[in-house]
Amino acid sequence: MFSDVRSKKIILVSHCILNQNSISDGTADYPSTNENVLKLLIQSKVGIIQMPCPEMICLGLDRGDIHGGEREVVVENTRIRHNLENPTSIEVINNLANQIIFQIEEYIQNGFIVLGIIGINRSPSCGVNTTSKNNQEVYGEGIFIEILREALEKKSISIDMIGIKASETDKALISIQRLIDTH
Numbered sequence: 001m002f003s004d005v006r007s008k009k010i011i012l013v014s015h016c017i018l019n020q021n022s023i024s025d026g027t028a029d030y031p032s033t034n035e036n037v038l039k040l041l042i043q044s045k046v047g048i049i050q051m052p053c054p055e056m057i058c059l060g061l062d063r064g065d066i067h068g069g070e071r072e073v074v075v076e077n078t079r080i081r082h083n084l085e086n087p088t089s090i091e092v093i094n095n096l097a098n099q100i101i102f103q104i105e106e107y108i109q110n111g112f113i114v115l116g117i118i119g120i121n122r123s124p125s126c127g128v129n130t131t132s133k134n135n136q137e138v139y140g141e142g143i144f145i146e147i148l149r150e151a152l153e154k155k156s157i158s159i160d161m162i163g164i165k166a167s168e169t170d171k172a173l174i175s176i177q178r179l180i181d182t183h
Contacts (some may be wrong), residue, residue: 001110007045008112009183012100013037014119014126015053017166022053024076025062025069029166036169037118037176044180046115049103052096054125054144055080058089074122077132081124084143093125097148101155114159116179119145121163128163 002008016023017037020030041048055063062068064083068076083089104114119128119142127142141149145161152159162179164172 002112007047009045009115010047010049010107010112011041011115011179012049012051012104012117013041014123015050015056016120016126017118018048018050019053020166022056022061024055024080026071026076027073034166034169034172036173037164040173040176040180044177046180047112049100051100051117051126051144054084054089054093054096057096058092059083072135074132074137075135077122077124078135081132081143084125090143090147093144093147094151096144097151100148101151101157104152104157104159105155108157113183115183116160116162117145117148118176118179119161119163121165128161130163 017034020028020032020034059080063080065079068079084093107114119126121127121130122132122137123142124132125142125144127140128145129139130137131140131142133140149161160179160182162175164175166172
């Protein structure tokens with residue numbers, strides 16, 4: 001099964017890597033897409049799964065405050081994180097994580113290689129190494145990544161996760177290339 005030309009390699013990416021229009025006001029580093037990351041993935045013959053944006057789904061495009069872009073990024077991200085921690089948002093995020101896990105399990109069961117998950121550091125939802133909390137960037141995971149990682153662990157699924165910053169393109173490309181090369 002699936003013995004055609006497909007690479008059978010998959011990578012999951014935070015929504016805003018492919019759609020900068022979805023991120024909170026004042027934080028876009030590109031007009032539309034992180035083209036350098038996208039080019040690397042395409043050249044590497046890797047299938048791309050764009051994960052949903054939990055912030056947009058839970059809080060809307062303006063993240064529940066049209067004045068959010070007027071605040072310092074980590075202050076606004078802390079406000080967003082606080083809103084993502086409410087029970088209604090956690091329920092939505094759990095459902096999103098379960099949808100992602102279903103896709104991962106399907107690929108694995110059918111002999112595909114899931115290379116990893118690329119998150120966005122400093123993000124209150126998709127940070128892997130750092131997130132925003134208490135009005136500063138701190139070590140730790142965003143809400144969505146934490147819930148997703150815990151759900152993967154419960155299923156005994158081990159997938160590498162890396163965090164990048166769109167503003168640090170060279171570092172991001174090196175990290176992604178390492179992730180691709182390990183498989």
